[in-house]
Amino acid sequence: MSRIGVFVCHCGENISRTVDVERVARAAEKISGVAYACDYKYMCSDPGQNLLKKAVSEHNLDGIVVAACSPRMHEKTFRKAADAAGLNPYLVEMANIREHCSWVHEDKEEATAKATEIVTMLVERVKMNRKLQPITVPVTKRALIIGGGIAGIQAALDIADCGHQVVLVERDPSIGGHMAQLSETFPTLDCSQCIMTPKMVDAANHPNITLHTYSEVENVEGYIGNFQVTIRKKARSVDMDKCTGCGVCMAKCPQKKIPNAFDKNLGMRSAIYVPFPQAVPNTPVIDRENCTWFKSGKCGVCQKVCGPGAVDFTQEDQLIVESIGAIVVATGFELYSINEKPKGSAIKGYGEFGHGKIPDVIDGMTFERLASASGPTGGKIVRPSDGKEPKQIVFVQCVGSRAREKGISYCSKICCMYTAKHTMLYHHKVHDGQAYVFFMDARTPGKGYDEFWRRSIEEEQAVYIRGAVSRLYEKGDKIVVMGSDISLGIQVEIEADMVVLATAVQPRTGAELLAQKLGISYDGYNFYSEAHAKLRPVECATAGVYLAGACQGPKDIPDTVSQASAAAAKVMTLFSKDKLEREPIVAKVREAGCVACFYCKKVCPYGAVEEKEIRDRQGNLIKVVAYVNPGVCGGCGTCQATCPSKSVELDGYTDEQIIAQIEAL
Amino acid sequence: MHPEKQKHDFEPKIIAFVCTWCTYAGADLAGTSRMQYPSNVRVLKFPCTGRIDPVFILKAFQQGADGVLVSGCHPGDCHYIAGNFHARRRFATFRKLLEFVGVDLQRLQFSWVSAAEGGKWVEMVTDLTERVRGMGPMVEFKELAMEEQWSGAINTEELKEAYEAI
Numbered sequence: 165m166s167r168i169g170v171f172v173c174h175c176g177e178n179i180s181r182t183v184d185v186e187r188v189a190r191a192a193e194k195i196s197g198v199a200y201a202c203d204y205k206y207m208c209s210d211p212g213q214n215l216l217k218k219a220v221s222e223h224n225l226d227g228i229v230v231a232a233c234s235p236r237m238h239e240k241t242f243r244k245a246a247d248a249a250g251l252n253p254y255l256v257e258m259a260n261i262r263e264h265c266s267w268v269h270e271d272k273e274e275a276t277a278k279a280t281e282i283v284t285m286l287v288e289r290v291k292m293n294r295k296l297q298p299i300t301v302p303v304t305k306r307a308l309i310i311g312g313g314i315a316g317i318q319a320a321l322d323i324a325d326c327g328h329q330v331v332l333v334e335r336d337p338s339i340g341g342h343m344a345q346l347s348e349t350f351p352t353l354d355c356s357q358c359i360m361t362p363k364m365v366d367a368a369n370h371p372n373i374t375l376h377t378y379s380e381v382e383n384v385e386g387y388i389g390n391f392q393v394t395i396r397k398k399a400r401s402v403d404m405d406k407c408t409g410c411g412v413c414m415a416k417c418p419q420k421k422i423p424n425a426f427d428k429n430l431g432m433r434s435a436i437y438v439p440f441p442q443a444v445p446n447t448p449v450i451d452r453e454n455c456t457w458f459k460s461g462k463c464g465v466c467q468k469v470c471g472p473g474a475v476d477f478t479q480e481d482q483l484i485v486e487s488i489g490a491i492v493v494a495t496g497f498e499l500y501s502i503n504e505k506p507k508g509s510a511i512k513g514y515g516e517f518g519h520g521k522i523p524d525v526i527d528g529m530t531f532e533r534l535a536s537a538s539g540p541t542g543g544k545i546v547r548p549s550d551g552k553e554p555k556q557i558v559f560v561q562c563v564g565s566r567a568r569e570k571g572i573s574y575c576s577k578i579c580c581m582y583t584a585k586h587t588m589l590y591h592h593k594v595h596d597g598q599a600y601v602f603f604m605d606a607r608t609p610g611k612g613y614d615e616f617w618r619r620s621i622e623e624e625q626a627v628y629i630r631g632a633v634s635r636l637y638e639k640g641d642k643i644v645v646m647g648s649d650i651s652l653g654i655q656v657e658i659e660a661d662m663v664v665l666a667t668a669v670q671p672r673t674g675a676e677l678l679a680q681k682l683g684i685s686y687d688g689y690n691f692y693s694e695a696h697a698k699l700r701p702v703e704c705a706t707a708g709v710y711l712a713g714a715c716q717g718p719k720d721i722p723d724t725v726s727q728a729s730a731a732a733a734k735v736m737t738l739f740s741k742d743k744l745e746r747e748p749i750v751a752k753v754r755e756a757g758c759v760a761c762f763y764c765k766k767v768c769p770y771g772a773v774e775e776k777e778i779r780d781r782q783g784n785l786i787k788v789v790a791y792v793n794p795g796v797c798g799g800c801g802t803c804q805a806t807c808p809s810k811s812v813e814l815d816g817y818t819d820e821q822i823i824a825q826i827e828a829l
Numbered sequence: 830m831h832p833e834k835q836k837h838d839f840e841p842k843i844i845a846f847v848c849t850w851c852t853y854a855g856a857d858l859a860g861t862s863r864m865q866y867p868s869n870v871r872v873l874k875f876p877c878t879g880r881i882d883p884v885f886i887l888k889a890f891q892q893g894a895d896g897v898l899v900s901g902c903h904p905g906d907c908h909y910i911a912g913n914f915h916a917r918r919r920f921a922t923f924r925k926l927l928e929f930v931g932v933d934l935q936r937l938q939f940s941w942v943s944a945a946e947g948g949k950w951v952e953m954v955t956d957l958t959e960r961v962r963g964m965g966p967m968v969e970f971k972e973l974a975m976e977e978q979w980s981g982a983i984n985t986e987e988l989k990e991a992y993e994a995i
């Protein structure tokens with residue numbers, strides 16, 4: 165027989181005005197299993213809570229219903245009070261007779277009757293409540309950052325500065341990402357290399373950061389606080405410990421005509437190379453596809469000239485396993501290419517712009533490399549085809565972006581600003597040149613952004629034409645740009661020397677594969693999804709995984725850095741305790757009943773359900789059952805409503821509790 | 830002064846299954862805004878609509894509910910990402926079944942009420958209450974439960990005989 169205590173609150177007059185609280189208490193007393201019932205002016209006040217605590221011991225209560233305001237207000241308060249009195253807090257329920265009763269009804273008879281019924285339902289429910297203990301999960305205080313662009317570097321530095329270990333994994337031979345490729349940056353036009361390279365060096369030298377470049381995440385297992393991550397360190401063919409970064413190998417390598425992707429193929433590199441002179445680490449890697457040794461077994465010049473003997477043709481990929489507590493994904497973006505796309509692809513190319521075959525039609529990043537002082541032309545803006553200075557240059561915004569018919573309907577956010585920047589850089593370098601910009605509208609919502617954009621027109625003489633470009637084609641050594649000016653309602657034709665396309669920002673090719681490894685979700689374009697667009701913008705729905713930078717959506721550097729620091733703060737919050745404590749509202753599987761259909765696994769929004777093998781002492785497999793990882797379970801209960809054999813149960817919301825409540829109707 | 834309250838011959842019992850995050854909060858908001866609605870509804874709180882087993886709806890009808898309301902976060906707003914999508918699918922199928930067993934679907938309402946929609950909550954509860962009031966008590970399940978005749982009415986002599994012989 166239960167010994168339930170019922171405490172009915174007047175809430176001053178808020179409840180007692182329309183509910184006869186005394187009558188509710190008297191009625192509650194008569195419910196079977198209720199050992200004590202009373203009413204009190206303010207249950208949540210100190211004397212009210214003391215009343216509750218006293219009653220717990222005096223009447224030896226094993227369950228409590230507080231009939232008062234919404235549990236969203238004071239459930240915590242009363243659970244704490246019960247805890248203090250030695251009663252398991254999860255044996256306390258609240259009957260909401262204020263928001264759901266006294267405040268919404270005027271008739272005292274009706275409201276009193278309803279309040280009594282609500283209390284009865286909760287008394288029946290609380291009889292079925294079980295004692296629950298908060299769940300604790302150990303936390304490994306080491307963070308994994310995937311992607312070494314500005315987002316990853318910033319997050320790594322913040323976490324490392326806080327005293328925690330960081331493992332930074334970068335796919336390319338050097339960290340730096342896109343920012344290392346930029347010339348000067350809006351809205352202040354400071355040189356990107358000058359602000360970026362010190363951060364890259366800081367990250368590499370930080371005692372708390374382990375850098376794995378030319379590496380990728382191979383496999384992720386575990387859950388928040390307890391991930392096991394396998395990292396594939398690709399064979400660099402150069403011993404990082406021995407290499408001094410002297411660069412003799414690169415100078416002597418006979419294979420020198422390999423287009424350098426870092427320079428958007430404008431410059432050339434050798435087969436043993438660093439992507440750019442300021443690379444971090446400054447250790448070359450051998451591109452095995454283009455190396456004579458790997459192709460034909462001959463050459464080996466680099467090995468011969470290397471003083472410290474660092475070149476090692478026999479090196480193999482290495483697999484490293486790291487224990488990780490939290491993961492920050494910062495894999496950045498890729499630029500849309502206007503080239504022909506494979507058949508059936510939702511994203512289309514631009515045949516009307518020549519499908520990328522006109523050499524002097526380039527994208528924004530190629531322009532950055534041309535304008536960069538450390539770029540392939542030393543900062544001279546020239547045509548890739550013949551090295552001549554373009555006197556008429558046309559910029560086209562929103563190529564691929566906001567173009568539903570091309571498969572992308574979002575705005576890439578950064579192109580208005582970087583195109584304005586490009587017109588300025590162009591004007592600074594080609595004084596007698598003229599820049600035109602075709603644009604839909606200028607989106608400049610950032611600090612100092614609109615001023616910056618205006619400057620490109622007012623001081624740097626860029627001519628902005630509101631309208632779209634319908635076609636680009638070659639005529640002699642010119643490119644004819646056919647477009648419309650919708651402000652004037654006319655067709656425009658410009659004979660340009662060079663055309664720069666502000667192409668859409670897209671997620672990395674294969675972004676979804678990494679997401680699948682991590683168990684995080686992504687949108688229709690493959691940008692990674694945050695848990696809540698407004699209130700949880702840096703957390704993934706998968707606990708322990710956070711997002712930073714352009715992998716989550718198009719972003720400029722200030723936004724990227726803010727988000728990276730925010731993600732770092734989330735990681736540091738997690739690492740501030742040795743153990744993660746959470747409400748025990750999680751699902752549990754009754755293994756005897758589980759028929760291993762794994763419907764629960766299919767519906768669980770958190771990927772909390774795992775397959776577990778049950779073996780006898782000899783190790784023979786008896787059966788496979790579902791197992792809910794309490795560290796991952798969000799507590800929605802979808803699995804329970806789905807399970808055909810009723811073998812999985814959400815603590816705090818069991819069938820018994822709910823049925824008891826309904827039966828009290 | 831409040832207008833004289835209308836007296837009715839029949840007060841239906843309405844039971845509402847709602848998620849904590851949106852609809853429960855929306856109902857709280859109706860309270861804090863002192864909106865008024867019929868007192869017929871009893872609310873059961875769930876973490877998410879995903880937890881709401883159709884069996885609960887059957888159980889509610891069986892226990893004497895005349896109308897049932899199921900409500901949670903709007904699509905895309907579920908606190909647990911996708912619980913309400915599962916719920917929506919589940920109920921789309923379940924409605925058919927209910928219809929098959931002879932429940933008038935007018936007695937069952939499924940809708941989204943966000944934490945900001947106190948007004949919508951009031952409107953929905955009022956509408957459902959009045960609609961069900963017009964339909965009269967839901968007797969089918971109660972009779973069934975009473976007579977244990979889940980396989981249909983025992984209304985012929987032969988059936989009665991056979992039933993008693995069991």
Ligand SMILES: Cc1cc2nc3c(=O)[nH]c(=O)nc-3n(C[C@H](O)[C@H](O)[C@H](O)COP(=O)(O)OP(=O)(O)OC[C@H]3O[C@@H](n4cnc5c(N)ncnc54)[C@H](O)[C@@H]3O)c2cc1C
Binds near residue numbers: 314315348529714
């Ligand atoms: C033409 C152009 C001009 C721009 N100009 C400006 C400007 O003037 N001012 C401004 O504020 N912003 C500018 N931007 C935007 C800026 O480049 C981005 O905001 C910034 O680079 C985003 O940083 P990120 O770290 O998120 O991504 P990224 O720079 O893309 O870095 C991601 C990193 O992750 C690595 N990576 C990817 N996948 C994996 C994987 N699976 N495993 C491991 N590593 C991986 C990549 O190799 C890369 O190093 C410009 C962008 C463009 C295209």
Ligand code: SF4
Binds near residue numbers: 759762811812
């Ligand atoms: S749905 Fe139920 S029976 Fe099926 S695997 Fe999950 S717990 Fe087991």
Ligand code: SF4
Binds near residue numbers: 772773802
């Ligand atoms: S309660 Fe929800 S989050 Fe937890 S295991 Fe079940 S479906 Fe997954």
Ligand code: FES
Binds near residue numbers: 849850906
């Ligand atoms: S939390 Fe409201 S429907 Fe899922």
